[in-house]
Amino acid sequence: MQEFDVAIVGAGPAGSAAALAARRAGASVALFDRAEFPRDKPCGDGIAADAVTVLEGLGVYGVTDGYPAIERLRLVGPGGSAVARPLPRAAHTVPRRVFDERLLRAAVNAGAELRKHTVRSVRAVDGGVVIDGRWRAGVLIGADGAGSVVRRALGFPVNPPGHLAVALRGYARTSNTTEQVIVTTRARWPAYAWEFPLGDGAANVGYGEVLRGVPLSRAYLVERLETLLPGREPTGLRGHHLPLSTHRPPPARGRVLLAGDALSLINPFTGEGIFYAVLSGALAGAVAATGGERVAERYGRALRHRLGRHLRHSSFAALLTRKSWVVDAAVAAAARDGEVFDRMVELGLGDGVFDLRTIGRIASRLGHRHPAAP
Structure with missing residues (x-):
């Protein structure tokens, strides 16, 4: 049985950030993912400036290279009010097959050992955690997304209706190269469509709304997207769930920590999750690298210190x-x-x-x- 200081399930932004932080602290790291990278991931592809800042703090530069800065945001309110202004700091639109690959390669280059493997079980043992009976780690980080195996193993259910959104995204041709566009709607509020240009004549476009206990069909989501953003004719449409930060499980139990979507860290207003993912992953990796003693308590304290006030404000504003x-x-x-x-x-x-x-x-x-x- 191979042993590591830190094992991470999920090699997306949260998992790769965790691996980078743990390696910077000198820990041995195993990084598990079932996918072969590069791989597509349904997402709005928006990379906010705050996410880039976190990654630069981990020594990762150039994650947005080749994708021009988007300087403005246009927001249309549910009743038709609108605002278009320069963003406080420029954002980027980078397809996840590119962005995630760049982060993962940075983690591997930093010394994390990547394993292509579907994790099915995690089991607490004295002084550590065993993964599928083959690997043992002092601390395990679950960064395996909205359908997290690690979260289920801890006994935490998925988000209930009202705190879980569904979104459909694809790619379309556009003349817009300068603005992120978000169009909200009163119909089934909260709900909105978006257009995030890549800068090359294409844009990531999509539609999402909060689930209320009734399944939504693909045809319905496509119809809503076409209504709010007419004439786009997107291809490559894929759907995904968004566990909103208004209903989060405990961030850790024993020697197992959760980060990113697995911790329901999705902004309830924008659906943004990349910043939360890399920040929570970096915090989890840094804490895990210092050892398993009271690691759950230390990670919870780090999250509260860094995001507690913001999450309280965002939850209250969502209400x-x-x-x-x-x-x-x-x-x-x-x-x-x-x-x-x-x-x-x-x-x-x-x-x-x-x-x-x-x-x-x-x-x-x-x-x-x-x-x-x-």
Whole structure:
């Protein structure tokens, strides 16, 4: 039985970031994934500036090379209000088959040992965790996505209705090369379509909405995408689930930690998960590398220190915006005030929080649009 200091299930952004952080701390690392890389992954492909910053802190540069910076965001509210402004920091659109491959190769080059293997069972033993009876690690990190085997092994169920979204994405030709576009809709709110240009005449386009306990068909999702973004004719359509951060399991148990989608770290406003994935993965890898004693407690503390305030703000804001007209008020406030726009972007794409000034500006627009609203 091979032994490692840290074993990681899932070699996507969270797993590769965990491997990089653990290797930087000197730990031996095994990285398991069932896929052969490069591989496609259904996603919006949006890479926010905050995610790039985390990776640069791990010594990884050039993950967005070849894909031009996207400087602006256009947001259309459910009732038709709209705002288009420069992003606080430029974003990129990088297909996951490219982005994930670059991160994985960086982790392997840093010394992580990659195993193409489908993990089926994890078992706690004295002083460690055994994976499929073949490998043993001092600490195990589950970074294996929305359908996480590791999460199920810990006894944590999938997110319930209201805290789980479904999305469909594909690629389409577009004349847009400069703006990320998000078009929200009152129909089955919260729901929205997006267009994220790659800069070469193509764009990642998709539609997603929060599940309410009733399955949604592929035909329905395609129809909603065509309604909100007419004329795109996307190809390569694939669907995926998004476990929202408004309902997260405990981040760890014993010597097993969860990161990224496996921990339900998906932003409830934008569906953004890459920043959460690389940040939680980096935190998990760094903590795991220091040993298994009280590792669950130490990881939980690290997450609270780094993301706790932001996650509280995003959950509270998600509660407030269950009414679509609240979102329209926020969009109107952002159209009038660049600082409100920047705060909204930072909350949706990074680890931002709402300050009193932003709340006041939105409340002012809310009162203007709905004088009788409480």
